[in-house]
Amino acid sequence: MSSLTELRGWKHKGGTSCRSNCVCETWISHYEAVSNNQPKICSVKDCAKEAEVGMHVYHDDVSGEKILPGCRKCHGEVNDPFDIKAGIDDVSANIQETYKKCMTPTQLENYREFRRLIFRR
DSSP states (O other), X not given: OEEEOOOSXXXXXXXXXXXXXXXXXXXXXXXXXXXXXXXXXXXXXXXXXXXXXXXEEEOTTSSSOEEEEEOHHHHHOTTSXXXXXXXXXEEESOHHHHHHHHSOHHHHHHHHHHHHHXXXX
16 A cells, blocks of 8 residues: 555546455445545545545556545546545555455454465365
8 A cells, every 4th residue: 555646547447346355345445444544535636525435446657456435426437537636545456465454363364274275285
């Protein structure tokens, strides 16, 4: 996770709301768990609405897909590139990179035990 500088031209990756296989269940919960932050307002520049959803986004100059907090209106505008506010914490949408921050200690231990059983040789 890092803090993004103000970047122009972000794009929404539509159709991903049901793609999360993370224990967080929603993208906004994933953002909150990984960033350890409960965002109050939308990340889109010039929007002051409440952050209610996690927006699955990408930018040509940033590695990987990210999750940013957003309002429902901005989240629904999937075809228009948008700018974000400076200082927003970005969270990787790749759950392989972030799963440890999303799980309780018990869930993490169960996951590790599951992997040991599946991949033991």
